Amino acid sequence: MLTLVGIVIVVIGFVLRINPLLVVTVAGLATGIASGLNPLEVVAAFGKAFITSRYVAIVWLVLPVIGLLEHAGLKERARAVVAGLRAATTSRVLLVYFTIRQITAALGLTSLGGHAQMVRPLIAPMAEGAAENQYGELPESVRHKIRAHTAAVDNIALFFGEDIFIAIGSILLIRGFLEQNGILVEPTQLAIWAIPTAICAFVIHCARLLLLDRSLRADISRLRE
């Protein structure tokens, strides 16, 4: 039971809004010590795991070029393009992005999106621009709501699209794990059985996106009263 101390620390830390880096470090050290390692061994294990996980930070290499383009007006241009489309609304912009993102992820093209490369410089300004078309200058809270929805679209479309592609990490992990337990499964079969959930995800989230325009309109009229 003592091994669960890390989970308790994480939950308390997030609830009390203590700096997550500190919470995670303390939770990691406590878990290691609770499992019987000595403190120096725990620090070494933590350091090793941090070093082997460096690949998750490679996405930050996009920042110099994205920053450069933003300085030259990339976000404003993305807004202006959408402003030229009369039919564009926030819901529709996000529906189109969701569909493209889910289909391309299902084809294995998971790197066609991403928060730093696509959402911040392109999709979020487009979704905001569409709302500006209809309502003019937007209240801050509405702007924030649109941005949060844009990030959510990128995540949901990715998660429930990529598993249809046979060479994606999760499918390989499932196959390897079942094989260790004496069960051989075909990646294509695993991919096929991801399709019902992918369709449910599309229906559920697109239904919510269709309602988003109405909810934004309600927010704006309430805030302008």
Place this chain on the structure above:
Amino acid sequence: MITLEHIYWLTGLMMAGVAIVNARDRTNPRRFNNTAFWGIYAVTFLAGSWLPDIVSGFLVIAMVLVASIRGLGQGKKEGATREELETSARKWGNKLFIPALTIPLVTVLGTFIFKKITINGFPLVDVKQVTVISLAIATLIALSVGMAMLKPPLLAPIKEARRLLDAVGWAAVLPQMLAALGALFAIAGVGNVVTGLAERWIPLDNAFVVVVTYGIGMAVFTMIMGNAFAAFPVMTAGIGLPLIVQRFGGDPTIMAAIGMLSGFCGTLMTPMAANFNIVPTALLELPDENAVIKVQIPTALMLLAANILLMYFLVFRH
């Protein structure tokens, strides 16, 4: 051959540049904290593969202390007003999209092409890491295109990287810290304890209850670990295989496929999946760091219910 190590050097150089730009910025009252934070981070990229584990561990702890006790700051926002940006946007027009779209397009093309290129019989890039290496190469190509087109001062890219990275702040390192925490959870055997609890407290002699336990267990355990990949082996070995497959005769393929996707529903609801849920709130400058999670929770819960029903109706049909 280009390997992940070279990409780490590149990332390390960028972080070192960010640290130096910060050190020279007198408008940031905490500039030396920022310099220490990004400077140590740069060391973990440049020398991490050779440092003893214990040294890396203390470097990480030093970064955490700088960020949490001393705190990071930001320099004064320089220059461009919205009007200036709009003027510049009109001047460049749709050309601005070229470098931006170069990144995803070259990344995707690279994953196909780089695998096939060999020099003297050796592959050009490490085939196992081709996606990440393609992304890095794509950013370099996009940056060259952008520099050639916009002709900014030579140091502009690193200053811009500094501006964006400082806006993200410590959240930029959180995904990596959480991956390290997951590794310690695995060493300590946290998963086995959790499944042990589930087995003791939940009546597992009814097929529907077992499927519900497995689905919700995948989601909850993913929320704790921040990653469905960590939850899957534990839950499947503890509940999925012995009960759904062996006792009730369920199909392992369907169970595993939908089980993993139930875990992904958990990913949408947890701050522990920082790269998906917390980093975007920093990148999009949202004041509430849970804003993305709040938007995702309704979809995640409905989809989790859908997954459980799908599994129940599909896994036992023969």
